[in-house]
Every structure is written in structure tokens, then in C-alpha cells.
Amino acid sequence: MYIDSQVVSNYEIDKEYGRVCLEAPEIAASALPGQFVMMKYWQGLTPFFMRPFSINSTDNKNGTIEILYKVVGEGTAILKKLQKADKVQILGPLGNSFPLKENFKRIAIIGRGVGAAPMRFLAEYARKKNVEAHVFISAARPEFLFDTTYFQTIECQFTGSCDDRRLVTSYFEEELTHTHFDAAYVCGSKRLIGDVKRLMDQYGFEGYASLEAHMACGVGACKGCTIVINEEGTERFARVCKEGPIFPVRNLVY
Amino acid sequence: MYKTDLSVQISTLQMKNPVMPASGAYDYFEDNADVFPMCTLGAIMLKSVHRYPRPGNKPPRIAEVTGGMLNSIGIPSIGIEEFLNKGMLEHYKTLNVPVVISISGGSPVDYVEICKMLEGNPFIDAIELNLSCPNVGTGLQLASDEVLLGRTVQSVRTVTSFPLIAKLSPNVTDIRKTAKISEECGADAVTVANTYMGMKIDIQTKKPVLGNIMGGLSGPAIKPITLHMVYQAYSVLNIPIIACGGIMCASDAIEYILAGATAVQVGAGNFVNPMLMKEVIEGIDDYLAKNGCQSLSDIRGIANCRKN
Numbered sequence: 272m273y274i275d276s277q278v279v280s281n282y283e284i285d286k287e288y289g290r291v292c293l294e295a296p297e298i299a300a301s302a303l304p305g306q307f308v309m310m311k312y313w314q315g316l317t318p319f320f321m322r323p324f325s326i327n328s329t330d331n332k333n334g335t336i337e338i339l340y341k342v343v344g345e346g347t348a349i350l351k352k353l354q355k356a357d358k359v360q361i362l363g364p365l366g367n368s369f370p371l372k373e374n375f376k377r378i379a380i381i382g383r384g385v386g387a388a389p390m391r392f393l394a395e396y397a398r399k400k401n402v403e404a405h406v407f408i409s410a411a412r413p414e415f416l417f418d419t420t421y422f423q424t425i426e427c428q429f430t431g432s433c434d435d436r437r438l439v440t441s442y443f444e445e446e447l448t449h450t451h452f453d454a455a456y457v458c459g460s461k462r463l464i465g466d467v468k469r470l471m472d473q474y475g476f477e478g479y480a481s482l483e484a485h486m487a488c489g490v491g492a493c494k495g496c497t498i499v500i501n502e503e504g505t506e507r508f509a510r511v512c513k514e515g516p517i518f519p520v521r522n523l524v525y
Numbered sequence: 526m527y528k529t530d531l532s533v534q535i536s537t538l539q540m541k542n543p544v545m546p547a548s549g550a551y552d553y554f555e556d557n558a559d560v561f562p563m564c565t566l567g568a569i570m571l572k573s574v575h576r577y578p579r580p581g582n583k584p585p586r587i588a589e590v591t592g593g594m595l596n597s598i599g600i601p602s603i604g605i606e607e608f609l610n611k612g613m614l615e616h617y618k619t620l621n622v623p624v625v626i627s628i629s630g631g632s633p634v635d636y637v638e639i640c641k642m643l644e645g646n647p648f649i650d651a652i653e654l655n656l657s658c659p660n661v662g663t664g665l666q667l668a669s670d671e672v673l674l675g676r677t678v679q680s681v682r683t684v685t686s687f688p689l690i691a692k693l694s695p696n697v698t699d700i701r702k703t704a705k706i707s708e709e710c711g712a713d714a715v716t717v718a719n720t721y722m723g724m725k726i727d728i729q730t731k732k733p734v735l736g737n738i739m740g741g742l743s744g745p746a747i748k749p750i751t752l753h754m755v756y757q758a759y760s761v762l763n764i765p766i767i768a769c770g771g772i773m774c775a776s777d778a779i780e781y782i783l784a785g786a787t788a789v790q791v792g793a794g795n796f797v798n799p800m801l802m803k804e805v806i807e808g809i810d811d812y813l814a815k816n817g818c819q820s821l822s823d824i825r826g827i828a829n830c831r832k833n
Contacts, residue, residue, distance in 0.1 A: 495587035
């Protein structure tokens with residue numbers, strides 16, 4: 272759906288980071304963890320494309336969604352300046368979602384910095400289904416370990432790290448030596464996803480990664496956001512917006 | 526439902542309004558956007574179906590530029606045979622709006638073969654020949670070569686009874702020549718025009734941004750140029766023109782109609798505003814009503830002083 276929304280709040284976490292809350296009852300009611308929205312929140316035609324953002328959380332009672340963002344370019348610089356009651360057009364919810372299979376009893380949720388944006392929604396969903404969730408987040412500074420309190424409130428086992436010498440997956444690996452996980456969900460760099468793949472091969476669990484891409488339409492029409500995936504030995508193009516943004520780690524080609 | 530008569534006719538293709546998507550810019554088969562009913566449109570235009578299966582170009586395939594975008598999608602296609610076997614057209618037809626299939630190929634023979642396969646198909650209403658995609662192979666476009674263009678349109682004409690629309694390339698010296706050749710070789714209409722060849726370079730990596738190096742420029746930046754081409758083409762043609770280039774609002778579409786266009790296509794604008802095509806239809810209707818006009822023919826081409 273395509274809705275005219277407005278900003279409920281735009282909270283500055285730091286010079287580079289923010290969390291914007293938007294009025295979007297229909298999206299809050301229908302979105303699934305891992306899905307994203309396309310947003311336009313400026314007048315005129317520059318920037319040109321709407322911007323994709325993963326959904327950090329939904330609040331069905333208040334009819335709002337939250338987006339966690341880092342200022343990286345023209346689009347996010349404008350987002351940072353938005354104030355209460357500013358207008359936002361939102362298209363969504365879009366894309367597939369994190370698969371949480373019925374037989375999953377224990378999962379790992381892994382992310383770094385703002386890459387962990389879609390993970391709060393996933394953790395909430397998993398806990399509601401009574402799935403044990405271990406969250407491993409790393410960041411450059413403690414204040415960038417987003418949603419720490421929330422993860423703890425909903426009784427996720429939480430590991431936060433600001434140690435630049437260690438990849439966040441190393442904490443997960445320590446647990447894997449004595450605990451079985453059914454699946455791991457990762458959002459972050461290629462390096463992080465690659466390391467999850469290595470652990471999958473070693474310890475045997477399912478892995479899913481949330482990817483981001485430059486997008487034009489967000490709905491599968493323009494075929495502009497393709498990546499190469501490998502399905503059972505055959506490589507093909509897949510659209511991040513439509514076949515994704517969640518892909519089995521095993522299918523990713525780097 | 527409209528205040529004025531927005532209907533247009535291109536050969537036997539009857540449209541209740543002059544607005545359709547540009548090929549490749551709005552693939553309704555995926556229809557998850559669910560923004561407005563597809564039957565709102567004058568016609569549906571499909572993403573080009575190639576003669577043979579093609580994976581498309583390697584990523585990155587899109588880049589944002591001032592005033593628009595570059596794309597080098599490269600016509601990913603399952604090929605016409607599988608496309609027909611999969612029953613894709615039946616699905617489109619259920620949307621209850623005329624369906625125009627865009628087809629592409631590497632040579633005139635490819636187009637002829639596709640048209641032979643489509644002849645008599647009950648699920649399509651017209652064929653647009655994509656003779657101008659700048660993103661396949663070396664960037665050579667059939668519509669930039671007068672001889673190849675004429676030969677392709679002529680040979681296709683002999684094997685199809687569907688309304689035939691030739692989508693022309695703007696990457697030519699004089700659009701009037703290629704437009705006229707299309708008409709003389711049997712096209713029922715021309716689409717003016719496709720994207721303009723362009724590129725973007727990342728100054729950090731010092732490499733082209735697009736995986737295909739070059740791509741097609743679309744968006745509001747190209748509108749004044751394409752508008753002039755429509756104006757020029759209208760001065761020499763007797764067949765309808767479908768204008769395509771940078772429409773971002775109803776007034777852009779109205780300019781094209783005043784320059785001589787019978788219908789319009791919306792491409793990149795759909796990505797910026799998913800409601801755009803609906804807004805363009807309503808905006809044209811409002812404009813006609815406010816100006817005391819009863820139908821599109823009251824304004825078509827009236828800005829054109831060169832029409833004989």
C-alpha cells in the first residue's frame with residue numbers, strides 16, 4: 272500500500288544516527304519481520320528515487336512503525352532533519368520476511384551497528400512464538416548497541432560488543448561449541464555474512480541474511496536491484512526487493 | 526467517470542484514456558504494490574519479451590543522477606516460447622484493460638519469429654517493437670540504423686495483423702527520418718522515444734558505476750529533449766505518436782499532447798510516485814475541463830506550428 276504518513280517523532284541518537292517514528296497503522300498491522308518500506312520525505316525531484324528502509328519495529332496499538340537509520344548520503348541526511356508532523360509518503364510493507372519455521376526452538380540473531388535495524392522486529396516475533404533468541408550485536412560505541420534494553424526486556428539472551436578486535440560472530444561461535452541452534456539470522460557486512468556461512472558449515476544450522484541494495488521501484492518491476500544467487504549449483508539473478516531482502520545464506524555468492 | 530472524453534484510438538487499439546506505463550517500468554504481473562486498480566490505465570505495457578532467454582546485465586543496473594536515473598537492466602527475459610507456455614498473457618488479460626506486448630530481439634528475424642508466434646493470440650491487443658534498448662550487446666540499436674529499422678518494421682508488418690508500434694531511439698541525428706521510415710514501412714504508431722545513452726563514474730573507485738558501463742538516461746532531465754522530438758515527429762507523420770520521456774506530472778503529459786502525442790507512457794516517474802499514472806489521467810481530464818475542451822483531439826498538436 273502507498274500511504275500519506277507523518278512523523279510522530281524523530282529522535283537523534285547521535286550526530287550520525289537516528290530513529291524516526293511514523294504514523295502508519297495499516298503497515299504496522301500487516302508488516303512481517305524483515306520487510307522494508309520505500310519512503311519519500313522531501314519536496315521536488317532531488318533525490319530522485321524513494322529510499323528503502325527496513326522496519327525496526329511496529330506498534331499496532333498506536334499504529335506506528337519505527338525506522339532506525341544512519342546518515343550515509345543525501346537521502347538519510349534529509350531524513351535526519353525531519354520533525355514531528357512532517358509529511359512522508361510510504362510504500363510498503365515490501366519484500367519477503369525472515370522465515371521462522373515451526374520446528375525452530377533456538378535461534379541466533381546477529382548484526383552490527385545500524386545493520387541490526389531489522390533485528391528487533393524479528394526478536395519480538397520469535398519471542399512471541401516462544402522461540403529462544405540469542406542476540407549478538409556489535410557496534411563501534413556502546414550507545415550504538417541499539418535496542419539493548421528491549422532485547423533484554425523480552426528475555427532474549429543478549430551479547431553486545433564494542434571490541435573492534437573481535438568479529439561479533441566469535442561470541443556466537445563460543446556458544447555453538449556447547450549449544451545447538453536451529454537457525455541464525457544476520458544483517459551486516461559481507462564479511463559478517465561470510466563468517467556465518469563458515470559457522471553453518473561447521474555446526475549445521477540454517478542461516479538467513481537480510482541484504483540491502485540501491486533500489487528504484489522497490490516492488491520488483493524495474494529489476495534494478497539484482498544480485499547473483501546460487502540455487503543448487505545454478506547461478507541466477509535475483510531481485511533484492513522481491514525475492515529478498517532475506518536470502519538463505521547458502522544461496523549468496525560473494 | 527471522466528469529465529471529458531479521454532479516449533484514444535491507435536489503429537484497432539482502443540484506450541479509455543491516453544496513459545500507459547513505459548515498457549519495463551511497471552510489471553503488473555508482480556502486482557504486490559497494490560496502489561491503484563490496473564483497470565485505471567488506458568493500456569498495460571509489458572516488459573519487453575526477448576526472442577530467446579536472457580539473464581540481463583550484470584549489476585549494478587541502476588544509478589541515480591541529477592534529474593533522473595540511468596539503467597542498464599539489459600532486458601532479462603525468459604524468452605518468448607516460455608513466456609507463452611507459462612500463460613503469462615492470460616493473467617494480464619484478467620486485469621480487464623488492453624494489453625500491449627513489447628518485444629525485442631537481436632535481428633529483424635527475431636522480431637518476425639515472435640510476431641508469427643503471437644499472431645491470432647486472443648490475450649493481446651497490440652505489439653510494441655522495442656527497437657531501441659541501449660543496453661543490449663554493444664549498444665547498437667536497430668532504431669538508430671535507418672536500413673535495419675525499415676527492414677525490421679517491414680518484415681514484421683507482413684506477418685502480424687496486430688496494431689504495430691515502433692519504439693524509436695532518441696539516439697539519432699533526426700527523429701523525423703526514423704519516424705517517417707517506420708510509418709512508410711507499415712507501423713501503426715511510433716513511440717518517441719526510449720532512453721538516452723549515458724554513464725556515471727564513481728570518483729572514489731574511478732570506475733563506471735553501472736556494471737554495463739553505459740546505460741539509458743530517463744527521468745525529468747530528458748523531457749524537454751524528447752518533447753522536441755515529439756514535436757518534430759508530429760510535423761512529418763500521419764500515424765499516432767506515443768510520447769515517452771520524463772513525465773513526472775499531468776502537465777508534462779499535456780505538453781506532449783499539445784506537441785502532437787496521441788498517448789503517453791510513464792516510466793521512471795512511477796518509481797518516484799507510484800500513484801503518478803492515476804494522477805496524470807485525472808490531471809489531463811481536469812485540464813481539458815478547465816479549458817472548455819471536450820476531448821483530447823481539441824488540444825492534440827495545437828502547439829505545433831510546423832504541421833502542414
